[in-house]
Amino acid sequence: xxxxxxxxxxxxxxxxxxxxxxxxxxxxxxxxxxxxxxxxxxxxxxxxxxxxxxxxxxxxxxxx
Numbered sequence: 002x003x004x005x006x007x008x009x010x011x012x013x014x015x016x017x018x019x020x021x022x023x024x025x026x027x028x029x030x031x032x033x034x035x036x037x038x039x040x041x042x043x044x045x046x047x048x049x050x051x052x053x054x055x056x057x058x059x060x061x062x063x064x065x
Contacts, residue, residue, distance in 0.1 A: 003015070029042075
């Protein structure tokens with residue numbers, strides 16, 4: 002899945018992966034205009050926490 006680029010942020014590629022031990026993870030990949038690549042991998046527990054904090058941010062709450 003690709004999260005589209007906006008005026009303020011580059012596009013982001015999201016892929017589901019599986020670690021050698023079978024643990025499911027999601028990788029987020031982004032390349033900025035200068036060719037610098039960024040990766041982050043999260044498991045389901047971290048994904049749930051990320052969803053919660055992003056929803057709060059979208060709803061206007063301050064994130065610390």
